[in-house]
Amino acid sequence: MNWINNVVRPKIQRILSKREVPDNVWLKCPESGQMIHYKDLEANQFVVPGSDYHMRMSGEVRLRWLFDTDEYEKIATPEVTPDPLKFRDERRYTDRLKDARSKTGLDDAVVVGAGALDGLQVVAAVQDFSFLGGSLGRAAGEAVITGLREAISRQTPFIMFAASGGARMQEGILSLMQMPRTTVAVQQLKEAGLPYIVVLTHPTTGGVTASYAMLGDIHIAEPGALIGFAGPRVIEQTIREKLPEGFQRSEYLLDHGMVDMVTHRHKLRESLSRICNLLMDARRDELSTALVPADQEIAPVELSDPSGQDAVEDADFDDIASNDDVDKTGQEDDTRPSAD
Numbered sequence: 001m002n003w004i005n006n007v008v009r010p011k012i013q014r015i016l017s018k019r020e021v022p023d024n025v026w027l028k029c030p031e032s033g034q035m036i037h038y039k040d041l042e043a044n045q046f047v048v049p050g051s052d053y054h055m056r057m058s059g060e061v062r063l064r065w066l067f068d069t070d071e072y073e074k075i076a077t078p079e080v081t082p083d084p085l086k087f088r089d090e091r092r093y094t095d096r097l098k099d100a101r102s103k104t105g106l107d108d109a110v111v112v113g114a115g116a117l118d119g120l121q122v123v124a125a126v127q128d129f130s131f132l133g134g135s136l137g138r139a140a141g142e143a144v145i146t147g148l149r150e151a152i153s154r155q156t157p158f159i160m161f162a163a164s165g166g167a168r169m170q171e172g173i174l175s176l177m178q179m180p181r182t183t184v185a186v187q188q189l190k191e192a193g194l195p196y197i198v199v200l201t202h203p204t205t206g207g208v209t210a211s212y213a214m215l216g217d218i219h220i221a222e223p224g225a226l227i228g229f230a231g232p233r234v235i236e237q238t239i240r241e242k243l244p245e246g247f248q249r250s251e252y253l254l255d256h257g258m259v260d261m262v263t264h265r266h267k268l269r270e271s272l273s274r275i276c277n278l279l280m281d282a283r284r285d286e287l288s289t290a291l292v293p294a295d296q297e298i299a300p301v302e303l304s305d306p307s308g309q310d311a312v313e314d315a316d317f318d319d320i321a322s323n324d325d326v327d328k329t330g331q332e333d334d335t336r337p338s339a340d
Contacts, residue, residue, distance in 0.1 A: 029053050045265050054202065054222050054265055058104070059111035059128035062161055066124055066269060072115030075123070075150055077107070077143040084138075085172055093170040100131050109134045109164070110143035114150065118273040120280065123151040124159040127208070134164035136208050137171045141178030144212060148185040148196075157195040157276045162213040166206015179211035186215045193286070195279035197272065200227050200250065200259065218275055219259040220268070221250035227259070 026035050032051035041048070045065065046055040057065070064070040087093040101107065109131040114123045125147040127134040134140075144160070151158035167175040189196050198216035203226035210229055221227060228248040236243055246252040250262045263271050 027055070029055075047265050052223070052264075054224060056129050056163065056202070058130060059106065059126040059161075062126045063111060063113040063115075063124060066159070066272070067113070067115035067117060068119070072113040075112040075114055075146060077110070077112060077139070077146045080138045080142060083170075084174060085170070087170040087172070089170075096132065096170070104128060104131050106131050108137065108139035108143065110140040110147075112143055112147040112150070114154065114156070117269070117276060120273065120276055121154060121156045122159055122276060123147055123154060123156050124161065126161040127163045129163045129165075129203075132168065134208075135166060135168035135175075136164060136178050136206075136211075137168035137175050138178065140168075141175075141181055144178075144182050145185045148182075148189050151194060152189055152192045155192075155194065157197060157280065158189055159197045159199065159272060159276075160212065160216070161199045161201060162204045162208055163201040164204060164206065164208040164213075166208060176207065179207050182212040183215065186212050190217075193283050195276060195283075197275060199268065199272075200225055202226055205229065205231060217279065218261075220271065221253065221259045221262050222265060222268070223250060223262055225250040227253055 025038055027038055027041060028035055029048040029051050031053040032048070034048060034050045036048055041055065042061075046057050046061075047053070048055065063072050066072075082097055083093045085093075106128055109129075110125055110127055112123070112125045114121070116122075125144055127140070147160075148158055167178070169175070186196060195218075196216050197218045197220065198213055200213060200219060200221040202222060202224060204213050205226065205228055209227065226232075226248055227250060230238075232243050232248055244252070250259060253259045254262050261271070
């Protein structure tokens with residue numbers, strides 16, 4: 001009897017019992033309904049193989065994918081008061097922040113990192129939609145501004161991966177204030193002559209679209225990304241008309257001139273590397289040319305004799321940069337990857 005209870009019965013129970021499967025092992029494609037294993041999806045950069053649907057990527061994964069050898073320096077961002085307005089709806093705002101931090105492991109919606117992209121140093125910021133919908137609050141605004149200032153300090157391009165539902169309503173006007181603040185920081189980057197590239201991912205809406213997400217030198221969108229200020233449902237209810245097919249999707253916006261290119265995620269890193277190198281090469285050329293200002297007039301030398309030897313000896317070249325100076329400043333690095 002003891003043998004049946006101790007050996008046979010436990011084996012039967014193990015056979016008949018339902019095996020527990022973690023929720024995140026199998027994921028379902030929102031577009032085709034295809035089931036795909038998480039490891040296979042991760043290996044394919046979170047693009048569903050059958051439907052080519054681009055699923056969301058976390059901020060940490062996005063940065064590891066962007067930089068060489070999956071390594072980067074995480075840039076610390078300033079701490080802010082977590083709940084300045086003491087906001088509460090169905091739950092306290094502080095409780096929502098604790099849950100989001102516990103779920104994602106992030107301090108807030110924006111992660112900033114610096115590293116090498118095909119050998120070129122860049123600074124990048126990623127909005128993580130899993131943290132309260134990537135909403136723009138004081139902490140996220142400070143992170144974006146910190147990233148832009150870090151790029152200015154390091155003299156590197158700045159890449160912004162945008163994904164957000166808009167401003168964070170729990171912070172009210174303080175959230176809306178991040179729109180002009182980030183806009184000023186973007187302008188400082190441009191005044192420094194450094195490239196600002198925005199990658200628009202699904203979805204990018206609200207106050208983020210109305211501020212730094214649409215101020216880039218180059219706007220790249222992932223396929224099928226929803227990009228706009230108000231959502232299509234709200235627009236339809238307001239104008240009482242049916243919107244065109246694919247309205248506010250990246251392909252539609254490309255056809256109407258709102259984005260510069262729509263790039264598949266598998267080719268995105270290559271495109272970013274090429275664009276950053278191209279823009280930085282143009283900047284180096286401008287700096288090299290600036291060594292001798294274009295408006296500087298060089299007085300003509302009157303030759304006192306046919307050979308011109310006396311004039312050459314008497315000419316003052318102190319104000320003209322030497323070739324050695326030009327070479328040291330304007331020479332190109334042969335180790336840098338080609339823009340092609």
